[in-house]
Amino acid sequence: MNFEDYVAQHGKPMEWPYPVLYNKENEIEADVLILGGGPGGCMAAISAAKKGLKVALLDKAYPKRSGGGSGFDHWLNTPNPLSKVTPEDCVEWEEVTYKGYSNSLSRYIAAREAYDTLHAAMRDSPERARLYETTLTSLDRAFLRGLPPARRVLDIGAGNGRFARAAADAHWVVALEISAEAIAVLRPRAGESGRPATCQASGLRLPFAGESFDAVVSQDLIEHLHPSQLPPHLAEVHRVLAPGGRYFLHTPSSLHGSTSLGLHLREYRLRELRRTARTCGFRPRWLCLNLARVGWTGTAPPALWPLIEAWEACWGALGNLGLRRLAGRCYAAAIPDVDVVLVKPERGCGSSI
Numbered sequence: 282m283n284f285e286d287y288v289a290q291h292g293k294p295m296e297w298p299y300p301v302l303y304n305k306e307n308e309i310e311a312d313v314l315i316l317g318g319g320p321g322g323c324m325a326a327i328s329a330a331k332k333g334l335k336v337a338l339l340d341k342a343y344p345k346r347s348g349g350g351s352g353f354d355h356w357l358n359t360p361n362p363l364s365k366v367t368p369e370d371c372v373e374w375e376e377v378t379y380k381g382y383s384n385s386l387s388r389y390i391a392a393r394e395a396y397d398t399l400h401a402a403m404r405d406s407p408e409r410a411r412l413y414e415t416t417l418t419s420l421d422r423a424f425l426r427g428l429p430p431a432r433r434v435l436d437i438g439a440g441n442g443r444f445a446r447a448a449a450d451a452h453w454v455v456a457l458e459i460s461a462e463a464i465a466v467l468r469p470r471a472g473e474s475g476r477p478a479t480c481q482a483s484g485l486r487l488p489f490a491g492e493s494f495d496a497v498v499s500q501d502l503i504e505h506l507h508p509s510q511l512p513p514h515l516a517e518v519h520r521v522l523a524p525g526g527r528y529f530l531h532t533p534s535s536l537h538g539s540t541s542l543g544l545h546l547r548e549y550r551l552r553e554l555r556r557t558a559r560t561c562g563f564r565p566r567w568l569c570l571n572l573a574r575v576g577w578t579g580t581a582p583p584a585l586w587p588l589i590e591a592w593e594a595c596w597g598a599l600g601n602l603g604l605r606r607l608a609g610r611c612y613a614a615a616i617p618d619v620d621v622v623l624v625k626p627e628r629g630c631g632s633s634i
Contacts, residue, residue: 309337310335311334311335311336311337312329312334312335312336313326313329313334313335313336313337314337314339315329315336315337315338315339316339316340317339317340318338318339318340319340322338322340323338326338397460397461397462397463415441415443416443417443417444417447419570419573419574420500420531420570420573420620421443421444421447421500422573423568423570423573423574423578423620424444424498424500424529424531425444425447425448426573426576426578427527427529427568427578427622428448428451428452428496428529429495429496429527430451431451431452432452432453432494432495432496433452433453433454433455433493433494433495433496434448434452434453434454434455434494434495434496434497434498435454435455435457435487435489435493435494435496435497435498435521436448436454436455436456436457436477436497436498436499437457437484437487437497437498437499437502437518438457438458438459438484438499438500438501438502439456439457439458439463439467439477439479440458440463441463441466441467441470442456442466442467442470442477442479444498444500445467445477446470446476446477448477448498449476452496453478454476454477454478455477455478455479455480455489455494456477456478456479456480457479457480457481457482457484457487458479458480458481459481459482459483459484460481461481464479464481467479484499484502484506484514484517485510485513485514485517486517487517487518487520487521489521490521491520491521492521492522492523492524492526493521493523494521494522494523494526495522495523495525495526495527496522496526496527496528496529497518497521497522497526497527497528497529498528498529498530499528499529499530499531500531501531501532501533502530502532503530503532503549504532504533504545504546504547504548504549505545505546506546506547507546507547508546508547511547511557512557512560512561515528515557515558515561515563515623516561516562518623519561519562519563519625522625523625524625524626524627524628525624525625525626525627526624526625527622527623527624527625528563528622528623528624528625529568529621529622530554530620530621530622530623531618531619531620532548532549532554532619533545533548533619534548534549534550534551534593534616534617534618534619535548535549535550536550536593536596536597536600536616537616549619550593550597550619551567551589551590551593551617551619551621552590552593552594554619554621555586555590555621558621558623562625562626563623563624563625564583564623564624564625564626565586565621565622565623565624566580566581566583566621566622566623566624567580567581567585567586567589567617567620567621567622568580568581568618568620568621568622569581569617569618569620570618570620571618573620580622589617592617593616593617596616596617
């Protein structure tokens with residue numbers, strides 16, 4: 282029941298449920314003062330507290346349970362770019378909720394351009410230049426070595442097109458992005474050859490026919506999805522992959538602790554991702570990035586999954602006991618990477634492995 286409905290039913294506003302204590306002052310000492318207890322504010326507070334700092338968090342509401350970032354209570358202002366909710370849905374919701382007393386135009390602009398603004402900031406800010414670097418990473422090279430020769434490749438969430446352009450030297454590649462700002466960066470870099478091809482679309486509704494690609498790649502994508510959107514995303518990738526095709530996927534391990542101030546809706550462990558991928562019809566394979574750095578292009582045998590998951594669980598328990606904070610980079614280096622190759626079985630083959 283909203284405020285208007287309450288007044289219509291009772292004939293008066295509701296009573297303020299909390300005691301009002303005028304002239305009362307509390308003195309708080311802190312190393313860090315954070316204004317705003319939304320997803321970013323809460324994650325900043327948690328990160329500072331983990332470093333041993335005394336933190337004061339100020340918010341107009343009760344911040345014990347934060348909004349959680351794009352896709353939860355803040356999705357209207359900073360929408361998840363892969364959400365099924367459109368900017369038009371945002372406007373309709375606001376007009377109905379506030380009975381027409383709303384600035385629908387600004388709501389539409391905010392919903393439509395939020396990730397365009399984010400891409401522009403990442404590209405233009407010197408402090409975030411590494412996010413748009415053009416030098417291939419060890420992960421890029423590992424995925425490139427794993428691609429089947431001379432095949433059709435889809436790069437979802439292509440960013441500035443670093444991986445897609447490298448793959449286009451030997452493959453027919455489509456670089457897909459939801460952001461118009463990212464597409465504007467991608468297209469000029471394709472040059473006269475038009476390689477890679479570019480496409481602005483959602484990773485939940487891929488505008489391609491079934492079995493259109495032999496390989497799909499995504500790096501740092503699924504952590505931006507609401508958890509309920511991961512199975513539909515994997516189902517779409519499964520649909521556009523040819524039988525025997527592979528989905529090369531990287532996402533940060535949740536064992537590192539949060540690596541984003543509100544932009545990551547959910548980070549995963551290998552065990553979680555493996556289970557979800559299997560329910561979507563894939564055969565998951567683990568790619569060990571440390572071995573890939575020295576040239577090994579294979580994936581771990583399926584029989585090793587219990588050992589890999591036990592290793593992951595062990596380091597998760599040690600991290601909860603404080604090793605993450607004490608060991609720092611040494612702890613992070615021992616965490617199994619969430620780099621997987623999801624294989625779509627050939628026709629007539631099961632996917633129970």
